[in-house]
Amino acid sequence: xxxxxxxxxxxxxxxxxxxxxxxxxxxxxxxxxxxxxxxxxxxxxxxxxxxxxxxxxxxxxxxxxxxxxxxxxxxxxxxxxxxxxxxxxxxxxxxxxxxxxxxxxxxxxxxxxxxxxxxxxxxxxxxxxxxxxxxxxxxxxxxxxxxxxxxxxxxxxxxxxxxxxxxxxxxxxxxxxxxxxxxxxxxxxxxxxxxxxxxxxxxxxxxxxxxxxxxxxxxxxxxxxxxxxxxxxxxxxxxxxxxxxxxxxxxxxxxxxxxxxxxxxxxxxxxxxxxxxxxxxxxxxxxxxxxxxxxxxxxxxxxxxxxxxxxxxxxxxxxxxxxxxxxxxxxxxxxxxxxxxxxxxxxxxxxxxxxxxxxxxxxxxxxxxxxxx
Ligand code: COA
Numbered sequence: 001x002x003x004x005x006x007x008x009x010x011x012x013x014x015x016x017x018x019x020x021x022x023x024x025x026x027x028x029x030x031x032x033x034x035x036x037x038x039x040x041x042x043x044x045x046x047x048x049x050x051x052x053x054x055x056x057x058x059x060x061x062x063x064x065x066x067x068x069x070x071x072x073x074x075x076x077x078x079x080x081x082x083x084x085x086x087x088x089x090x091x092x093x094x095x096x097x098x099x100x101x102x103x104x105x106x107x108x109x110x111x112x113x114x115x116x117x118x119x120x121x122x123x124x125x126x127x128x129x130x131x132x133x134x135x136x137x138x139x140x141x142x143x144x145x146x147x148x149x150x151x152x153x154x155x156x157x158x159x160x161x162x163x164x165x166x167x168x169x170x171x172x173x174x175x176x177x178x179x180x181x182x183x184x185x186x187x188x189x190x191x192x193x194x195x196x197x198x199x200x201x202x203x204x205x206x207x208x209x210x211x212x213x214x215x216x217x218x219x220x221x222x223x224x225x226x227x228x229x230x231x232x233x234x235x236x237x238x239x240x241x242x243x244x245x246x247x248x249x250x251x252x253x254x255x256x257x258x259x260x261x262x263x264x265x266x267x268x269x270x271x272x273x274x275x276x277x278x279x280x281x282x283x284x285x286x287x288x289x290x291x292x293x294x295x296x297x298x299x300x301x302x303x304x305x306x307x308x309x310x311x312x313x314x315x316x317x318x319x320x321x322x323x324x325x326x327x328x329x330x331x332x333x334x335x336x337x338x339x340x341x342x343x344x345x346x347x348x349x350x351x352x353x354x355x356x357x358x359x360x361x362x363x364x365x366x367x368x369x370x371x372x373x
Contacts, residue, residue: 002121003165003299005131006066006308008158009268010056011255012048013354014322015040016329021150024326032150037226037249041153041256043324043332044139046339046350047358050079051090051369053156054137055357058095060313061158062133067095069162071130072102072123076112076260078185079138080105081340081367091135094357094369109183110222111289112136113157113260114297120161121170134159138259140224141333143191151196151225153256157264167308168283168299174210175295178202183290190337199290203228204235206294207286213237217276218244219284220266226253229266232286247273254318263287267299272314279303320354 018038022029032038044053054075075088086105106112106119113136120132137156142148182199185192203222215238221229229249233239240248251269258265263285270283282300287293302308324332339345345362351372360370 001169002124002163003169004159004167005162005165006061006160007167008057008061010053011155011317012042012044014043014045014324016043016324020326036150037253039253042155044154046335047347049359050077050137051087052357052359054091054135055094057156057158059356060310067097069131070097070101070133072132074116074134075105076116076136077138078109078259094371108293109289109291110259111287111293114287114295124161128163131160131162136260140257140259148194151257153258155255155258155261157261167305168301171298173212173296176206176209177293180292202292203288207232208235210294210296216284218270220248221286222263222288223252223266224257
């Protein structure tokens with residue numbers, strides 16, 4: 001049996017309430033909070049990037065014993081730092097993983113994390129004593145006053161893939177790929193080109209095609225915004241009721257879009273907020289990455305699935321959040337854009353007490369990270 005041994009998450013502490021954004025943009029706040037379903041969106045702070053977020057997520061779950069068994073690190077992102085060098089090399093170094101590890105970065109919009117997970121499972125099948133660390137880390141940035149501004153967010157998921165997993169066994173389902181132009185980010189652009197309505201159509205069509213038609217207590221979805229769960233549920237042969245649907249999207253509504261990690265954030269939402277005893281339960285999982293690739297699979301939770309989670313760190317996602325004003329949000333995201341396109345950086349003055357990993361500086365475009373604790 002192969003699957004997810006441990007699952008960890010990191011979300012930046014700095015958040016923009018969607019009512020603040022609505023007032024600034026002259027939009028009825030109900031459109032964002034009721035229509036789109038988002039309460040807040042997490043924004044990266046000055047010295048965070050996809051590497052620091054991935055390391056924070058991994059740090060919450062990895063023991064020294066796990067680290068010694070990791071043979072490969074797959075880093076799924078659509079917020080790449082470099083055309084050549086994989087973000088996994090930075091992450092591997094900062095996390096102190098063995099030098100004999102394979103380190104690769106993967107891309108296919110928000111689907112790469114799931115693709116990486118299935119590649120990791122195949123690797124573990126042929127190397128049964130080894131573990132693979134799959135990191136998903138993204139910053140969803142669409143630009144000020146864009147249609148997608150309300151569906152931004154940032155965060156990371158870390159998954160440890162192994163034989164005899166603690167959390168749950170993964171069972172492959174059906175997958176499909178099509179050439180679509182719903183969302184992509186060409187080399188000339190700092191932000192994605194998005195046709196949101198087409199993307200919802202592609203998502204629903206592909207979900208219809210790959211779903212397995214079994215009734216289930218919960219199906220988790222890739223959620224670019226919380227109410228995508230409602231639209232996904234509408235095309236399911238056996239839709240969930242309102243109460244179960246709200247459990248699937250609760251965490252996403254507080255975090256926003258984290259691209260590759262979104263589906264796994266939805267799974268964590270169920271694991272944290274479900275009222276039922278989930279031991280032995282099979283949960284449906286729908287992965288979607290624009291462009292477009294979709295896959296349906298299931299996870300069957302182990303009796304002791306909670307031993308694969310760090311509940312303290314998951315509860316901390318909701319605690320001590322720092323609400324940004326509109327001015328702070330604008331200045332933070334201007335800083336973010338400048339940072340991503342600067343060859344030299346010194347961010348050493350921005351350290352916050354809650355951070356374990358920070359981006360300290362960049363020299364000739366090469367990033368230097370620090371582990372603080
Ligand atoms: N009160 C309550 N609800 C309201 C409202 C109000 N005053 N005004 C509008 N709404 C509802 C609409 O009825 C609609 O609900 P529905 O979808 O259930 O019909 C919802 O709010 C959104 O309104 P809409 O007019 O469709 O919003 P929009 O044109 O601004 O587009 C997105 C919304 C999500 C399509 C857009 O933000 C987007 O493209 N985001 C990017 C998504 C993405 O990244 N996709 C690719 C990755 S999978």
